Amino acid sequence: xxxxxxxxxxxxxxxxxxxxxxxxxxxxxxxxxxxxxxxxxxxxxxxxxxxxxxxxxxxxxxxxxxxxxxxxxxxxxxxxxxxxxxxxxxxxxxxxxxxxxxxxxxxxxxxxxxxxxxxxxxxxxxxxxxxxxxxxxxxxxxxxxxxxxxxxxxxxxxxxxxxxxxxxxxxxxxxxxxxxxxxxxxxxxxxxxxxxxxxxxxxxxxxxxxxxxxxxxxxxxxxxxxxxxxxxxxxxxxxxxxxxx
Amino acid sequence: xxxxxxxxxxxxxxxxxxxxxxxxxxxxxxxxxxxxxxxxxxxxxxxxxxxxxxxxxxxxxxxxxxxxxxxxxxxxxxxxxxxxxxxxxxxxxxxxxxxxxxxxxxxxxxxxxxxxxxxxxxxxxxxxxxxxxxxxxxxxxxxxxxxxxxxxxxxxxxxxxxxxxxxxxxxxxxxxxxxxxxxxxxxxxxxxxxxxxxxxxxxxxxxxxxxxxxxxxxxxxxxxxxxxxxxxxxxxxxxxxxxx
Numbered sequence: 001x002x003x004x005x006x007x008x009x010x011x012x013x014x015x016x017x018x019x020x021x022x023x024x025x026x027x028x029x030x031x032x033x034x035x036x037x038x039x040x041x042x043x044x045x046x047x048x049x050x051x052x053x054x055x056x057x058x059x060x061x062x063x064x065x066x067x068x069x070x071x072x073x074x075x076x077x078x079x080x081x082x083x084x085x086x087x088x089x090x091x092x093x094x095x096x097x098x099x100x101x102x103x104x105x106x107x108x109x110x111x112x113x114x115x116x117x118x119x120x121x122x123x124x125x126x127x128x129x130x131x132x133x134x135x136x137x138x139x140x141x142x143x144x145x146x147x148x149x150x151x152x153x154x155x156x157x158x159x160x161x162x163x164x165x166x167x168x169x170x171x172x173x174x175x176x177x178x179x180x181x182x183x184x185x186x187x188x189x190x191x192x193x194x195x196x197x198x199x200x201x202x203x204x205x206x207x208x209x210x211x212x213x214x215x216x217x218x219x220x221x222x223x224x225x226x227x228x229x230x231x232x233x234x235x236x237x238x239x240x241x242x243x244x245x
Numbered sequence: 246x247x248x249x250x251x252x253x254x255x256x257x258x259x260x261x262x263x264x265x266x267x268x269x270x271x272x273x274x275x276x277x278x279x280x281x282x283x284x285x286x287x288x289x290x291x292x293x294x295x296x297x298x299x300x301x302x303x304x305x306x307x308x309x310x311x312x313x314x315x316x317x318x319x320x321x322x323x324x325x326x327x328x329x330x331x332x333x334x335x336x337x338x339x340x341x342x343x344x345x346x347x348x349x350x351x352x353x354x355x356x357x358x359x360x361x362x363x364x365x366x367x368x369x370x371x372x373x374x375x376x377x378x379x380x381x382x383x384x385x386x387x388x389x390x391x392x393x394x395x396x397x398x399x400x401x402x403x404x405x406x407x408x409x410x411x412x413x414x415x416x417x418x419x420x421x422x423x424x425x426x427x428x429x430x431x432x433x434x435x436x437x438x439x440x441x442x443x444x445x446x447x448x449x450x451x452x453x454x455x456x457x458x459x460x461x462x463x464x465x466x467x468x469x470x471x472x473x474x475x476x477x478x479x480x481x482x483x484x485x486x487x488x489x
Contacts, residue, residue: 020431
């Protein structure tokens with residue numbers, strides 16, 4: 001299977017920020033114009049407000065669009081509901097894993113609630129879990145949790161955030177942690193450094209659309225001092241492997 | 246799109262203790278070549294971080310015969326010789342762009358030490374580059390300089406302070422937005438409609454940031470080719486007194 005770009009970090013729905021258009025047609029236009037052949041979406045509503053309603057809206061929306069895939073949003077404060085949500089969608093043909101945002105949930109990624117959800121999930125799926133990480137503490141909590149669930153791939157969003165170098169170095173030895181680059185500060189050695197540190201097979205492509213412009217992440221990859229083979233792995237090869245293709 | 250002239254309003258060279266940039270002018274030129282950037286406005290890191298006067302002389306000397314660069318003079322109003330008198334001295338040497346570094350030097354926009362700097366910038370008919378700060382930072386700058394009619398090039402802006410920048414651009418006609426690492430969807434489309442391409446210019450923070458991140462967002466923005474050309478080079482060249 002050859003795909004140009006697989007975006008493992010994208011969203012559907014309204015964010016409480018200044019971007020102009022969060023509509024579904026705008027999302028589709030963004031995906032197509034940026035040459036994204038498969039876009040993994042999570043619901044902004046499920047992250048910021050209503051877990052069940054947000055997940056429902058997302059999977060309903062993407063059904064007639066094979067280029068779109070869904071990540072089920074989970075929340076450690078709602079363990080029972082999160083596990084029910086997983087069970088509801090895990091066999092959906094467009095299901096590609098989970099998404100959680102510990103900052104919005106105000107709970108560390110190594111909490112008891114998360115552990116219960118990941119424990120239940122690990123028994124029925126091995127599709128990746130995208131975890132928002134913007135502070136070193138969040139990255140370290142993810143590293144602790146990932147080490148206990150080696151059968152589950154975890155994606156450290158934003159390359160760990162502001163203290164990305166320390167996050168990448170700390171996660172380098174945990175082989176089930178992957179990285180994606182969506183960010184606001186495109187420091188010029190980020191991608192090549194992470195690839196050197198953890199290996200080219202652990203870097204994925206992510207954009208944070210529709211909040212952020214997907215060409216920003218594409219520009220980072222295109223400006224990176226990495227070879228074409230690594231670029232191919234980042235854009236699509238590694239994500240396909242995670243899905244068993 | 247290949248024929249559009251690209252002018253980077255925000256670049257630097259020289260040693261940097263954070264390890265994030267560094268490199269020589271030749272290194273910077275290689276990055277420019279790779280991304281088809283024709284001209285870069287540069288400051289010398291040592292001018293910002295150590296000694297503005299000597300650093301500014303250094304950048305003037307180094308780029309003297311190189312048509313790819315325009316100098317940006319660093320100012321530090323904490324020292325008598327690096328504030329208003331440095332504006333005067335560098336303006337006489339042909340410098341059109343100046344930059345303050347409150348994030349490194351630690352002074353508030355309301356500092357009395359800056360008033361002479363504002364006066365001298367206005368009298369010299371030159372432009373000031375203003376770094377991006379947190380919420381409220383820009384509003385304080387614009388309030389402090391509202392009576393001084395010099396061109397203000399605001400580096401920005403992240404999505405969480407976008408409306409503050411938009412309000413500043415609407416209220417003060419002598420302000421311009423230098424888009425560096427502008428990453429949120431609809432950035433250029435909205436700003437072109439709200440304030441016009443003639444108030445927008447392009448910067449990369451090279452070599453600290455990936456040039457492609459800033460550049461590809463602008464190259465793929467849903468705006469006219471005329472507006473894109475204006476943002477990529479026209480606005481800044483006009484401020485530099487040059488033609489597109």
